[in-house]
Amino acid sequence: MSQYKLLESPIRINKMWLKNRIVFPPINECQSNENGAPTEAMCAYYAERAKGGASLLTVGSTTITPESRNHGAQGQMSDPKYVPPYSHLVDWIHRYGAKASIELNHFGAEASIRGSKPNPSSSNVCARDARYIQEMSLEDIKEMQAQYVQAVVWAKKAGFDAVTFHAAHGNIMPQFFSTLYNKRTDWYGGSLANRCRFAREIVEASRKAVGPNYPLIMRISGDEYITGGRTLEETVEVCRIMEKAGIDCFDVSGGLQATYMYSIMPGNLPGIDGFMMPSAKAIKEAVHVPVIGAGGIRTPERGEQLIADGYADMISYGRAQIVDPMFAKKAFSDNAEDIRPCLSCLYCFQRTGMDQFLACAVNPEAGREFMFRDVKPAEKKKKVLVVGAGPAGCTAAITLKKRGHEVELIDKNEYIGGSIYAAGIPQHKEPMHKLCGWYEKQLKDMGIPYALGKAYEPAMSENYDVVMDAVGASYARFIKGSSGEGVMTAIEALTHPEKVGEKVVVIGGGNTGCEVAEYFGAREINFTTHRMKNFEMEMEIEVEKDESEHNREVTIVEMMPSLCAEREGFSRRLLMKQLELNGVRQMLSTKVRQVLPGIVEVIDMKAGDLVELPYDTVILAGGMKPEGLEVAKGTEHVKIGDASFPSTIANATFSAYCAAAEI
Ligand SMILES: Cc1cc2nc3c(=O)[nH]c(=O)nc-3n(C[C@H](O)[C@H](O)[C@H](O)COP(=O)(O)OP(=O)(O)OC[C@H]3O[C@@H](n4cnc5c(N)ncnc54)[C@H](O)[C@@H]3O)c2cc1C
Ligand SMILES: Cc1cc2nc3c(=O)[nH]c(=O)nc-3n(C[C@H](O)[C@H](O)[C@H](O)COP(=O)(O)O)c2cc1C
Ligand code: SF4
Numbered sequence: 001m002s003q004y005k006l007l008e009s010p011i012r013i014n015k016m017w018l019k020n021r022i023v024f025p026p027i028n029e030c031q032s033n034e035n036g037a038p039t040e041a042m043c044a045y046y047a048e049r050a051k052g053g054a055s056l057l058t059v060g061s062t063t064i065t066p067e068s069r070n071h072g073a074q075g076q077m078s079d080p081k082y083v084p085p086y087s088h089l090v091d092w093i094h095r096y097g098a099k100a101s102i103e104l105n106h107f108g109a110e111a112s113i114r115g116s117k118p119n120p121s122s123s124n125v126c127a128r129d130a131r132y133i134q135e136m137s138l139e140d141i142k143e144m145q146a147q148y149v150q151a152v153v154w155a156k157k158a159g160f161d162a163v164t165f166h167a168a169h170g171n172i173m174p175q176f177f178s179t180l181y182n183k184r185t186d187w188y189g190g191s192l193a194n195r196c197r198f199a200r201e202i203v204e205a206s207r208k209a210v211g212p213n214y215p216l217i218m219r220i221s222g223d224e225y226i227t228g229g230r231t232l233e234e235t236v237e238v239c240r241i242m243e244k245a246g247i248d249c250f251d252v253s254g255g256l257q258a259t260y261m262y263s264i265m266p267g268n269l270p271g272i273d274g275f276m277m278p279s280a281k282a283i284k285e286a287v288h289v290p291v292i293g294a295g296g297i298r299t300p301e302r303g304e305q306l307i308a309d310g311y312a313d314m315i316s317y318g319r320a321q322i323v324d325p326m327f328a329k330k331a332f333s334d335n336a337e338d339i340r341p342c343l344s345c346l347y348c349f350q351r352t353g354m355d356q357f358l359a360c361a362v363n364p365e366a367g368r369e370f371m372f373r374d375v376k377p378a379e380k381k382k383k384v385l386v387v388g389a390g391p392a393g394c395t396a397a398i399t400l401k402k403r404g405h406e407v408e409l410i411d412k413n414e415y416i417g418g419s420i421y422a423a424g425i426p427q428h429k430e431p432m433h434k435l436c437g438w439y440e441k442q443l444k445d446m447g448i449p450y451a452l453g454k455a456y457e458p459a460m461s462e463n464y465d466v467v468m469d470a471v472g473a474s475y476a477r478f479i480k481g482s483s484g485e486g487v488m489t490a491i492e493a494l495t496h497p498e499k500v501g502e503k504v505v506v507i508g509g510g511n512t513g514c515e516v517a518e519y520f521g522a523r524e525i526n527f528t529t530h531r532m533k534n535f536e537m538e539m540e541i542e543v544e545k546d547e548s549e550h551n552r553e554v555t556i557v558e559m560m561p562s563l564c565a566e567r568e569g570f571s572r573r574l575l576m577k578q579l580e581l582n583g584v585r586q587m588l589s590t591k592v593r594q595v596l597p598g599i600v601e602v603i604d605m606k607a608g609d610l611v612e613l614p615y616d617t618v619i620l621a622g623g624m625k626p627e628g629l630e631v632a633k634g635t636e637h638v639k640i641g642d643a644s645f646p647s648t649i650a651n652a653t654f655s656a657y658c659a660a661a662e663i
Contacts, residue, residue: 002332004300006307010055011314012275013290014215016099016161018055018314019449022328025364026103026164026219026296027253027368028060029358030253030351036066037085041357043092044369050098056314058101058217059086060163061171064151065144067115068106071175072355074113077104077151079440085348086158092161101162101217104145104151105200108172109133109181110257118644120144122176122198122393123183127258127535140189144172145202152206152216165203165247167177167265177238178230178256186228189273192237200245204364209314214219218242218293219251219474222279225259225531227540232279236286243287251316252280253412255656258535265296266571267344268428268578270528274294280312292316298342299332314320322348324364341434343396347650350568361650364395364657372573373619375661377404382517382663384467385410387456387629390418392652393470394439400468401446409448410457416440418472418647419642422491423512426519437479466636466663470656473624473646479593481509482620490516490621501616505600507592509558510569514575516621520552521582527573539577555585555613557592587611601656638663 007021031042033544038059046057062075063477076082086102093100109126111359115202119126136144146163147439167173175181181188188197220239224230230238239250243662254276265272273296280293293312297303303315321327324340331339340363360366376407382405386397387409400407408506415421417436424432443450449633461467475489484500490512493500497520504520506513529539556563558581563579563586564572579586593601600613615634626644631637640659641652 002334004304004331006110007304007315008332011290012591013162013217015213015336018099019097020053020055020328020332021314022054022303022331023292023314023316024049024057024321026058026166027318027322028050028074028352029150029357030071031075031367031378032072032075032356034073036063036074036078037082038075038089039562040369041370042086043089045096045358045367045374046093047091047096047120048369050093050096053204053332054098054100054317054321055103056162057299059089061103061105061166064104064106068108068111068115069113070107070111071352073357077102077154078147083158086155086160090159099161100159101164101215102155102160103164103166104155104165105351106148106172108175111171115264121172122181122387124571125181125183127170127256135399136185138186138503138628139253140221142420145198145205145267146458148202149209153209153333156210156214162217163206164217164219164251165199166219167199168253168255168259169260170224174221174224174230174256178224178228180224180229184284191220192234193241196238196241200241203242203245205248207474215248216246217249217251218247219253221254221263222252222276222283223254224256225254225262227257227531229259232282235279236282236615239283239287243289248291249290250283250287252276252283252312253294254279258383258537259532261262261537261570261573262530264346264349264570266346266568266574268571268574273298273302274306274345277306277311281310283407284310284312290314294318296344299339300336300396307493310485312447319344319348319627321367322358322360322366325366341431341438343431343649345434346568346571353373353569357563358653359650361648362391362653364653371660378663381405383463384408384466384468384663385460385464386468386470388418388470388641388643389413389416389450389452389469390438390472390641390652391420391435391649392643392656393418393468394443395653395656396468396640396660397448397471398442398446399657400663403660403663405536405663407448409443409450410456411450411452414453416443416450416452419491422494423515425494427514427517434435456629458632464635466638467629467631467640467641468659469629470641471627471629471643473642474621475620476625477620478623479503479592479595482618484595484597486593486616487618487620490619493617493619499617500552500619503614503616503648504552504554504619505613505617506554506556506621507600508620509556509560509563509586509588511564513621514560514564516580516619517556518575518578518582519578521584522551523553525581527577527581537573541577542615554582555587557590557600559589559591559605561589563588565607566587593617
């Protein structure tokens with residue numbers, strides 16, 4: 001047994017034994033086909049996580065009717081035709097000794113893909129657009145309850161070891177629980193007992209249909225994190241009622257559609273580690289069945305401690321197992337320091353939000369297990385020099401070495417990580433530094449020679465079959481005067497903050513520019529938020545003093561009409577709030593004309609006015625251009641990451657992996 005004795009110990013949900021306490025929560029991976037059936041890619045994705053040692057995997061939100069969808073590729077259990085393809089998925093999970101559950105759901109009012117009929121709900125209330133909601137009649141209620149029970153029966157028939165009712169995140173069941181949605185005056189509204197009736201009847205009928213031994217799990221939001229929404233106190237009562245109706249385990253999450261930011265927690269949400277654990281604890285103390293605690297847990301140490309402290313019986317590791325499917329195996333073989341860190345960047349969520357299949361910024365294989373199943377050891381061993389130890393170079397070196405090539409890595413910097421080293425300096429970005437450390441450990445453990453502080457010379461390439469060009473991009477100084485004194489790049493500014501003066505002008509309001517502005521902004525204040533005021537997602541915030549030494553007067557200049565539009569929505573919302581609180585001046589639709597000593601001349605593109613911005617330091621945070629290496633004739637030259645196309649970590653790791661897989 002490993003040092004994580006509690007996490008590694010078996011547990012029983014009804015008659016289902018789980019081999020340990022690490023679960024993989026429902027995560028909509030958008031890998032179903034257009035009809036809602038699982039694909040081979042989806043099977044491979046779950047199989048990999050089962051192989052990694054988790055005891056219970058729950059297939060993400062799967063709808064009980066074809067009309068209720070939030071994604072084009074939303075899985076369905078709305079017809080017996082889904083039994084065979086799901087039984088295939090179950091076999092893949094069972095193959096590696098894990099148990100399989102499926103999260104059954106109806107989005108009710110909050111289905112974002114509109115069908116031919118209005119979305120049904122308890123009442124005519126919705127965070128999106130109430131015009132398209134139809135209050136359910138008693139007949140509608142009976143019909144949907146029957147669909148739910150039918151889906152449970154089909155899931156059992158497909159071989160699922162359990163089902164999970166999705167009663168979290170403001171979907172149909174909580175639309176009945178919550179007075180925020182439920183304005184009914186009949187048997188399904190009013191008192192808490194009445195508001196629980198819809199779900200209770202489904203649970204009771206399901207229990208009858210599947211027998212006493214089949215595990216029924218309920219995923220529930222402890223707190224809806226919205227003014228006027230359901231609070232933890234009331235949820236505890238809901239859980240008591242649901243336990244009596246036949247629920248065998250509660251999987252405690254939080255939030256609803258308008259407050260989904262708190263359900264999936266971007267890295268810059270203050271206090272994400274264990275954010276929802278107080279809810280799990282309160283429910284655990286009130287019921288007699290096991291409780292799963294979810295949200296922001298990233299290490300086995302933390303999970304072990306939470307179980308020891310009575311917060312939960314099992315720990316849900318979501319993104320931690322997207323980025324590293326071998327999480328449980330590594331934890332239980334005392335190799336926890338080998339677990340690949342999650343950045344909590346929500347690129348995975350951003351992808352599914354765009355209706356693309358789930359992928360991960362750091363782990364290029366996540367979601368692409370099927371696509372990369374043919375990546376095998378190389379037929380011919382080659383000598384490869386990787387230049388640049390950023391995410392692209394490190395991913396390439398690791399992949400090449402795994403495939404049997406002889407690899408060496410150099411970087412002119414004294415540290416591993418490339419741009420993500422600087423990116424990890426602002427607050428909430430510490431996981432970037434964890435990733436730098438992880439890369440370094442992999443290089444050492446795999447025996448990949450690497451030299452830091454060593455710049456590339458073209459003559460070096462003569463000794464290699466291949467040069468992987470992972471040197472990143474540099475800031476194009478095409479603005480007149482941008483090579484002058486007092487002008488620094490974002491990386492220089494972050495790594496040498498002592499050189500940054502009082503008045504700062506940041507040129508470029510993308511992700512980097514905004515984070516640099518936040519870092520140097522007038523940070524006398526910081527904030528925490530645990531709740532929204534309304535469906536418009538207006539945050540309730542608590543402002544606190546930040547004793548940080550940074551306290552500059554910062555202006556961002558951006559040509560586009562908005563700041564970092566490419567960034568994932570929830571983390572962007574938080575970043576914008578911090579910029580506002582920091583008093584960072586935002587000049588949008590504004591073009592830099594030239595940088596003069598002490599003055600940046602900008603043009604307001606709407607009004608056409610010329611404005612002079614005094615500065616002590618100008619920070620360049622946009623306009624990257626790739627730098628090419630010169631390589632000897634006869635040596636293969638492969639460009640990856642920002643060196644081929646200045647972009648993001650996701651692009652760097654994906655392009656590096658793809659290239660390394662072909663050598
Ligand atoms: C402040 C900041 C914040 C960012 N935040 C995010 C974010 O939140 N999310 C995101 O997705 N992306 C972010 N990015 C962008 C992201 O860091 C890059 O897209 C990514 O690091 C590119 O990886 P890469 O390996 O291609 O290049 P880099 O990470 O730039 O690495 C290139 C490496 O090559 C080395 N090198 C260059 N020339 C030579 C040479 N001649 N000899 C030897 N070595 C050389 C450099 O020293 C460097 O270590 C951020 C960037 C910055 C600057
Ligand atoms: C891409 C993505 C999709 C998700 N889809 C679902 C879902 O279908 N059903 C659900 O109950 N929760 C869903 N969640 C929430 C996760 O199950 C989990 O509770 C959340 O990510 C917080 O835990 P973590 O920090 O361990 O990832 C999703 C989260 C992400 C990032
Ligand atoms: S995309 Fe980002 S948040 Fe999602 S699993 Fe990967 S590193 Fe974590």
